[in-house]
Amino acid sequence: MNKEPDFNLNDLKFDQEETAQEWVYRALRFAIMSGQLQPSQALTIRQIAGILKVSAMPVREALKRLTAEGALTIKANRRIIVPTLVPARLAELIELRVELESFAAIRAMPYLDEVRINQLETINDQQNDAFEKRDFHGIILGNQNFHRTLYTAHPHSVTMPMIEQLWLQIGPLHRLSVAKLPEHYTHDRHCDIIHSLKHHNPFGLKSAIEADIRESIGFLTESDLLTNYGDNLPLPKPGYVKSLKHI
Amino acid sequence: MNKEPDFNLNDLKFDQEETAQEWVYRALRFAIMSGQLQPSQALTIRQIAGILKVSAMPVREALKRLTAEGALTIKANRRIIVPTLVPARLAELIELRVELESFAAIRAMPYLDEVRINQLETINDQQNDAFEKRDFHGIILGNQNFHRTLYTAHPHSVTMPMIEQLWLQIGPLHRLSVAKLPEHYTHDRHCDIIHSLKHHNPFGLKSAIEADIRESIGFLTESDLLTNYGDNLPLPKPGYVKSLKHI
DNA sequence: TTAATTTTAATGTGATCACAATTAAAGAAA
DNA sequence: TTTCTTTAATTGTGATCACATTAAAATTAA
Numbered sequence: 001m002n003k004e005p006d007f008n009l010n011d012l013k014f015d016q017e018e019t020a021q022e023w024v025y026r027a028l029r030f031a032i033m034s035g036q037l038q039p040s041q042a043l044t045i046r047q048i049a050g051i052l053k054v055s056a057m058p059v060r061e062a063l064k065r066l067t068a069e070g071a072l073t074i075k076a077n078r079r080i081i082v083p084t085l086v087p088a089r090l091a092e093l094i095e096l097r098v099e100l101e102s103f104a105a106i107r108a109m110p111y112l113d114e115v116r117i118n119q120l121e122t123i124n125d126q127q128n129d130a131f132e133k134r135d136f137h138g139i140i141l142g143n144q145n146f147h148r149t150l151y152t153a154h155p156h157s158v159t160m161p162m163i164e165q166l167w168l169q170i171g172p173l174h175r176l177s178v179a180k181l182p183e184h185y186t187h188d189r190h191c192d193i194i195h196s197l198k199h200h201n202p203f204g205l206k207s208a209i210e211a212d213i214r215e216s217i218g219f220l221t222e223s224d225l226l227t228n229y230g231d232n233l234p235l236p237k238p239g240y241v242k243s244l245k246h247i
Numbered sequence: 248m249n250k251e252p253d254f255n256l257n258d259l260k261f262d263q264e265e266t267a268q269e270w271v272y273r274a275l276r277f278a279i280m281s282g283q284l285q286p287s288q289a290l291t292i293r294q295i296a297g298i299l300k301v302s303a304m305p306v307r308e309a310l311k312r313l314t315a316e317g318a319l320t321i322k323a324n325r326r327i328i329v330p331t332l333v334p335a336r337l338a339e340l341i342e343l344r345v346e347l348e349s350f351a352a353i354r355a356m357p358y359l360d361e362v363r364i365n366q367l368e369t370i371n372d373q374q375n376d377a378f379e380k381r382d383f384h385g386i387i388l389g390n391q392n393f394h395r396t397l398y399t400a401h402p403h404s405v406t407m408p409m410i411e412q413l414w415l416q417i418g419p420l421h422r423l424s425v426a427k428l429p430e431h432y433t434h435d436r437h438c439d440i441i442h443s444l445k446h447h448n449p450f451g452l453k454s455a456i457e458a459d460i461r462e463s464i465g466f467l468t469e470s471d472l473l474t475n476y477g478d479n480l481p482l483p484k485p486g487y488v489k490s491l492k493h494i
Numbered sequence: 495t496t497a498a499t500t501t502t503a504a505t506g507t508g509a510t511c512a513c514a515a516t517t518a519a520a521g522a523a524a
Numbered sequence: 525t526t527t528c529t530t531t532a533a534t535t536g537t538g539a540t541c542a543c544a545t546t547a548a549a550a551t552t553a554a
C-alpha cells in the first residue's frame with residue numbers, strides 16, 4: 001500500500017474542458033511554483049495518482065512534461081525528484097532571470113498603455129495586502145502575476161515561457177525566500193518599475209527589475225541552501241515592513 | 248493501414264543503455280534540429296511507432312517531452328504538428344538568441360583556456376569542410392557544436408538548455424536558411440569569436456556572436472516564411488564562398 | 495461538376511497488466 | 525546491537541486494448 005502523502009495537491013479544481021493530464025500538470029506545477037514541494041523530495045507516479053484519484057497514465061504524462069521543463073529531475077535510477085540547487089547553480093539562475101526579465105520588460109515597454117499600467121498597480125496593491133496578511137501563496141502568486149502581466153504585454157513574447165521555466169526551477173526555494181523576505185525587502189521595487197514605465201525610462205526599468213529580482217531571492221546564502229529549505233519557517237508578521245508603497 | 252512516412256528517422260542507432268523513449272526522443276529531436284521536418288507537418292504516434300519499430304508508449308512520452316520543450320505544438324484538436332513561425336515570432340526568437348547566447352558566451356569566457364579554444368578551431372575547420380562539401384547536416388551540426396562547446400565551458404551553464412530550446416524552435420527553418428546562406432555569409436564570424444576569446448575582449452565577443460546569429464538566420468524574410476520552407480532547394484555549390492578563413 | 499450527407503478510418507487519451515530493476519523490510523549470523 | 529543475506533514490496537517502463545473525437549473517404553443529391 002502507498003504511504004500517506006506528506007503534501008497536498010488538491011488546490012486546483014478540475015476543469016471539464018481539459019484533459020486529466022493537463023489537470024495533473026497544473027496541480028503539480030502550482031505546487032512546485034508556490035514552494036509546496038521540498039527539494040530532493042521524490043514524486044512517484046502511483047502516489048500522485050492516488051492523491052488526485054486518477055490512473056497512472058495522466059500522471060506519467062504530466063511528470064514527463066514537468067521534467068522536460070526542468071521543474072523535476074530524473075535521477076540515474078529513474079526516480080523522479082524535486083531538484084536540489086547547489087549555490088553556483090542558483091546564482092546562475094538568478095543572473096539569467098535578471099537577463100531575461102530585463103530583456104522581456106524592455107521589449108514589452110512600447111506596448112504598456114495606461115490600461116495595462118493600471119492593471120499592474122492593482123496587482124501590486126493586492127500583493128501588498130497579501131504581504132500584510134501573511135498570505136504565503138498570495139505573495140508569491142501576486143509577484144508572478146505582476147511580472148507576467150508586464151512581460152506579456154508584448155504580443156509575441158517568446159521569452160515568457162522561458163522565464164516561467166526559471167521560476168519553476170527556483171520555485172522550491174520560495175518558501176525559504178519569502179520567510180526571509182522582511183530582512184531584505186525594504187523598498188517596493190514594483191513601484192519603481194511602474195514609475196519607470198510611466199516615464200518611459202528603459203534604464204530605470206532595467207535596474208528596477210534587476211533590484212526586484214535580487215532582493216526577492218538573490219540574498220539566499222550557501223548555508224540557506226544546505227541546511228534547510230524553509231519548511232516550517234514562520235512567515236513575517238504583518239506590519240513588519242512599514243510601508244511598501246512610496247515614491 | 249498507416250500511410251508511408253515521408254520522412255526518415257533512422258539516422259540514430261539505438262543505445263542499449265537508454266530506454267526506448269529516450270531513443271525515440273533523440274531521433275525526433277535530431278530530425279527537427281537538422282531541419283528534416285517541415286513546419287505544419289503532423290506527427291502521429293502510431294506512424295512514428297511504425298517507423299521506429301516500437302510500441303506507441305515510448306513515442307507518446309517522447310512527443311510529450313518535445314512538446315514541453317517547444318519543439319512541437321499541440322493544436323486545439325490535440326494533433327501534434329511541427330510548429331510554423333510567423334515572422335514576428337521568428338524575429339523575437341532571433342533577438343532572444345542574441346541575448347541568451349551573448350550572455351552565455353560572456354559568462355563562459357573566463358573558463359576558455361587554450362585547450363578549449365583549440366577545440367573550437369578544430370570544430371570550425373570541420374564545419375568549413377562541410378560547407379565546401381555541401382554537407383547539409385555537417386554545416387548545421389558543426390555550427391551547433393561550435394556554439395555548444397563555447398557556452399558549456401562554464402561549469403554551471405543553466406543557459407545552455409534554454410539556448411538549445413531556441414535552436415529546436417528555429418530548427419524547421421534551417422534547411423531554408425542554409426540554402427540561402429551563401430548570399431549572406433561572406434565573413435567567418437566564428438573566427439571573430441575565437442579572436443575575441445584569445446584577446447579577452449568581451450565586447451568583440453558579444454558583437455561577433457550577434458553578427459554570427461543574424462547572418463546565419465536573421466536574413467529570412469516574411470516571404471521566405473510564407474511561400475516555402477526550403478525543401479528541395481539546392482545547396483550552395485562548393486567554392487561559392489571563396490574563403491571562410493581569414494582574419 | 496459541385497455540395498451536402500453518411501460512412502469509414504485514424505487519432506490522442508486513458509486504463510490495465512506484465513516485467514525487470516531498485517528499494518525497503520525482515521531475518522539470520524556474528 | 526551490528527552486519528550481512530534474503531525476501532517482499534515498490535518503482536518506472538513498455539505493451540495492449542477500449543473509447544470518444546476528429547479527419548478522411550465514399551455516397552448521395554442537386
